[in-house]
Amino acid sequence: MKQTYLQTGYGFPAMLLLAFLLASCSHKNDYDASGNFEADEVIVSAQQNGELLSFPIQEGDRLKAGEAVGQIDVTLSRLGKEQVEASITALRQKTSNAAPQTELVRRQLAVQQARLEQQQRERSRTANLVKADAATQKQLDDIDAAIEQLQKEMNATRQQIRLGESNTATQNRGILSERSPLEVTARQYQEQIDRGQIINPISGVVLTKYALRGEVTAIGKPLYKIADTDTLSLKAYVTGDALTQIKTGQPVTVRIDQGKKAYKNYSGIITWISSKSEFTPKTIQTKSERANLVYAIKVRVKNDGYLKIGMYGEVLWHHPE
Template sequence: MNKKIIAGGVIVVAIAAAGLFWLTGKNDGDKNVLTLHGNVDIRQVSLAFEDNGRISSLAVEEGDRVRAGQLLATLDTRALKIQEQQAQAQLDAQTQTVREQQAGARPEELVQAKAQLLSAQAQLQKANEDVSRIQHISANTAGKGVSRQELDMARSNLRIAQASVTERQANLALMQKGVRSEQRVASAAQVRATQAQLALLQYHLSQAELRSPVDAVVRARLQEPGDMTGPQKAVYTLALSKPKWVRVWLNESDLGRVKSGMAARVVTDSFPNKPVSGKVGFISSVAEFTPKSVQTEELRTNLVYEVRIVVDDPNDVLRMGQPATVTLNTQTEKASDVGQ
């Protein structure tokens, strides 16, 4: 019984040692070579429409390569186009009003207003003469030559003629001065408001097209034509072609051997004879517990440091989450830093 317990304990210790050896690296007999194991990591972009609407078309499938600016999806824009036409017609009408106010009255309109004033002045002169004539007759005949009614009618016509002349003079003055400055300012403000409304509608129309922001590979197609979508619902998930890195974990005892900018060699099980070059791009300044992928309790209590190996993958052989083996030659350190 004791032998079984001892044997079981030896196996557990061996498994724990093997896990720690896998996690923190090995040197394959060369003290200057540090071997680490991890997984490929790639940045992703979730693409969604800015506005709510119904998806009209989707142009790419999962696995397709897309270029920056490529059209990926569109929304139904029939209602927006009708609103755009309405705003454009309103803007045309308001712009024409402003032009008329700036141009003022036409020469023909001024000639007409002057002629109407002359006509009113002639009517006033006639009314004056009629009143003078009737008053003269009334005075010479002791009020018997004309009736009181005729005299009142003549005086009434005179007042009407005077008012008509005043009206025509004011109308001519208004036409010569043009509209009030406050009215011009108000009309110009209406034009600007309609222009802003039209620009907003045109912006919404442009946002009804979903385009790729970068060169990438379509990782997931999450919706289909006819679906209702919005800003909170991603349509596509894109995996960026660059940058790529391998995330590995470094034991504290090896922390002093690894520097930013150090050259690295990355291989995968799929292409063991085709290594990919890389550099140490990031070394965490904070220790953390061993990742959950290591299941033994002994290893989960170890503190390790995250290291990112930025790789140059022109042939695009590395895939997200793919296991990879990283080899570092600690004898040939390079002090140059690389960005992430």
């Protein structure tokens, strides 16, 4: 018996074309969830007002954390700090040093101490002479009076030393009390100077550059956007009935298109599952397109260089044969 086929406009049998379309649809839905790759993006902003003296980074540059990537003009802050430091130096010159004057008085006290020791030796000798009737009692009394007078003079000298040191310290405290707020102001200027240097906060790749050398920037104005692209997260959406099949820490397979009929597979780990449902985003297809409410999940994937932010990807935890 002769078998006939319904021909299409291109000459292909209609049954074969229908089988091809059905196979394509079946192949398209053999994933469990789909979404787009994303990364934690950091927008680095200026921390100082002024002209961008240098800003050599370019989009696509890979930067390290703590790396200096630019300089904002901080001339005014530097001049302000120099002025404050000059005021602090002037205050130091106003302070007094009690050491030279105190040294003179201490030498006077040493002389008095020597005279006292000599008088005490003389008293001992005279006391022996009085016992031997070789000296009078009046001579001994005169020596005792001289010793008492020397002790009073020495006490007065010691008090003079303490008073001089106390007066100098009080005077210096009054002068140095003006120094403390000046030092705080100097530290504030130094902080402004430090913030003029643009320091990259994280290791990653520059995604977008917002400013150019020579522009005048301001505090809070974005300079560039950076993200760590060594590891990306695929944010996908699943229906409620799939929640019982997944958990955080679970290894899954992530794949991206590689040509028209091939996929490139990656190993991934589910790091987050939303606790709240949301309406299906218009740009996301779920395994059951009739589902209105879905749950977001994130799958961490090590990037080999081919994954890009915003790229479409699919997640599988049921591996089809």
